[in-house]
Amino acid sequence: MLKIGIVGCGAIASLICKALETERVKKAEVISLYDTNYQKSSELARKTNSESYETLEGFLNSNIDLVVECASVNAVQDVATKSLNSDKDVIIMSVGALVDKELFIKLRDLAEENNKKVYVPSGAIAGIDAIKAGSLGHIEKVELITTKPVFGLVNALLKNGMTEEEISEIQEKGEPTVVFDGTVFDAISKFPQNINVSVVLSLASKVPANVKIVADPTLSTNKHEIYVKGSIGTIKTCVENNPCKDNPKTSALAAYSVILLIKDLSEPLRIGT
Ligand SMILES: NC(=O)C1=CN([C@@H]2O[C@H](COP(=O)(O)OP(=O)(O)OC[C@H]3O[C@@H](n4cnc5c(N)ncnc54)[C@H](OP(=O)(O)O)[C@@H]3O)[C@@H](O)[C@H]2O)C=CC1
Ligand SMILES: O=C([O-])CC(=O)C(=O)O
Incomplete structure (x- = not known):
């Protein structure tokens, strides 16, 4: 055992x-x-x-x-x-x-x-097996778009200086809103409980990922879209994860x-x- x-x-x-x-x-x-x-x-x-x-x-x-x-x-x-x-x-x-x-x-x-x-x-992402193998060749571009329901991002948004009114506006607008666009380094420092996947992706590809985080009031899943381009061709994956019951920030x-x-x-x- x-x-x-x-x-x-x-x-x-x-x-x-x-x-x-x-x-x-x-x-x-x-x-x-x-x-x-x-x-x-x-x-x-x-x-x-x-x-x-x-x-x-x-x-x-x-x-x-x-x-x-x-x-x-x-x-x-x-x-x-x-x-x-x-x-x-x-x-x-x-x-x-x-x-x-x-x-x-x-x-x-x-x-x-x-x-x-x-x-x-x-x-919580798909394709790491292929990306790891592909990294034995040359990888030139790694992108991650993570879209989560607003409630999964609220704590981080408040910590990052957004006001409760601004968060309510996103909720009321009812449309996806980009709340972060930048490097994996900034992403994990601003959203440490939401975007560990961006670091998994960067370590597997050996290329620092460009990360976009989107707050979507209409969504009930945690969605991660990956785009990798390199000498093996391109890899695109998308998972729409059901969140854990005990912590909606985390996907099952x-x-x-x-x-x-x-x-x-x-x-x-x-x-x-
Ligand atoms: N690699 C990936 O794809 C993913 C990674 N994660 C990460 O995995 C981790 C666990 O996720 P999850 O189970 O949802 O988190 P939870 O918040 O549900 O549970 C974490 C627990 O650990 C406790 N804790 C915090 N710091 C310490 C410490 N230094 N020593 C001992 N216990 C501590 C917390 O206590 P308290 O609540 O008091 O802080 C809490 O009870 C998180 O860091 C999360 O961001 C999550 C999803 C995907
Ligand atoms: O579980 C998820 O969807 C992703 C997550 O929270 C993380 O990477 O920190």
């Missing part, structure tokens, strides 16, 4: 716990949980057959093989470094943290020194992608790139 510990007990963690309790994933189990909010980890631990810890250190001292980070961009440096130094492999969901080249190199080198692995799931596919990665890591046969 692959023994899993999860950091961050929100929407993705709940779906991982649920899936690993079913017959769909037979060779992996969640045994340890940690969240800065102990009540959250304790609640999830009660619903599953696992233990919650009050400190990250206590969590890392438990008998886990693999840490799944699904907490926040700010958590990644500490969680991933300490996990690798505690002889654990680590899956990173808050991939936005890896836009920091220094951190990316530090974690890669640490994993190599400790003979451990860092995994980045495809998350993001949770499924990490569940599938855990399944692949625990089983002898793996399909796809």
Whole structure:
């Protein structure tokens, strides 16, 4: 059995716990949980057959093989470094943290020194397998258009200086409105809970993506459209994701992608790139 510990007990963690309790994933189990909010980890631990810890250190001292980070961009440096130094492999969901080249190199080198692995799931987008393979050739253009319902973007828009009145105007206008157009670096720094996918895309293609974020009051899904042009030709993908019940900013596919990665890591046969 692959023994899993999860950091961050929100929407993705709940779906991982649920899936690993079913017959769909037979060779992996969640045994340890940690969240800065102990009540959250304790609640999830009660619903599953696992233990919650009050400190990250206590969590890392438990008998886990693999840490799944699904907490926040700010958590990644500490969680991933300490996990690798505690002889654990680590899956990173808050991939936005890896836009920091220094951190990316530090974690890669640490994993190599400790003979451990860092995994980045495809998350809520489609086509990463093809884009990764295509990046062995030359890629000249990478674009992402993410369209989300206004309520999924509200917190970030307020933090970025938009007023409540301006957000209400978008809602009342009833039309898609571009709320960001720029580089992957600016996108993840302004929308850290909405656009981790742009960093997955950039890492897979090895080209910093141009990102557009659209707020659409008529939409109930999280839509991600990708356009990649290179020596292999062009790749266009579009997913219209149903959001997670517990966190509408997050798409269910993001949770499924990490569940599938855990399944692949625990089983002898793996399909796809
Ligand atoms: N790669 C991808 O495609 C995708 C990535 N994501 C990212 O994955 C992560 C998890 O998503 P989701 O489950 O929806 O998020 P949730 O907000 O539902 O859950 C995250 C949980 O982690 C807790 N937390 C925050 N910081 C820390 C920390 N330093 N240590 C321990 N716990 C912490 C939060 O507590 P509190 O609420 O108190 O802050 C919360 O309970 C997010 O960073 C999200 O942006 C999401 C979708 C797609
Ligand atoms: O789940 C999604 O649709 C994308 C997301 O929030 C992210 O990449 O941070």
